[in-house]
Amino acid sequence: MTKGPTRLDVAVGYATPRKGLPAAASFRRWAAAALAGRIREADVAIRLVDEDEGRALNRHYRGKDYATNVLSFPAELPEGLPPGLRLPLLGDLVICAPVVAREAAEQGKPLNAHYAHLTVHGVLHLLGWDHEDDTEAEAMEGLEREILAVLGIDDPYAGESR
Structure with a gap:
C-alpha cells in the first residue's frame, strides 16, 4: 500500500443509532486509503446521519429533496489569511446510514x-x-477501484454499464 498521509485526523460523529454501523476506526482506515500518496496532512470530519437530516442537507445544499448516500463539503478557508498559507482542513462528509443500508x-x-x-x-x-x-466518471471510478482493491474490497461497479 502506498504510504498514507503523514498526519491524518478523521473525526467521526454518529447522529443516528450506531447499531450495525462501522466503527470509527474503519472510516479512518478507508479515508487514509483514499488519501494515501495524494496529500500529506488532512483533517476530515465524517458524520453519519438519519434520513431526515440527510434529506434536509441535500435539499439545502444541492436543491434536491431526498436523502442521498454521501455528501461532500470541501473546506472553504476564511478570507484574510496570509497568501500561501496551507491548512490541513480538507472538509466534511455526511453519510446517510439508511440510504447506504438500502x-x-x-x-x-x-x-x-x-x-x-x-x-x-x-x-x-x-x-x-x-x-x-463520462470521462471524469471513468477516471474517478478507476481510482476508486484501485483504492478499494488495496483494502481487499471488490469492484463496486462490477456489473454496471454506463
Missing part, C-alpha cells in the same frame, strides 16, 4: 464494503475529483 441490500453488496466505497468516493470529492461527465 442501497447495499438492493445491490447485493456487503454493508461494510458499501460504506468503504462511499467513504473513498466522498474523500476523492474533497480532493477535487468529480464525475460530471
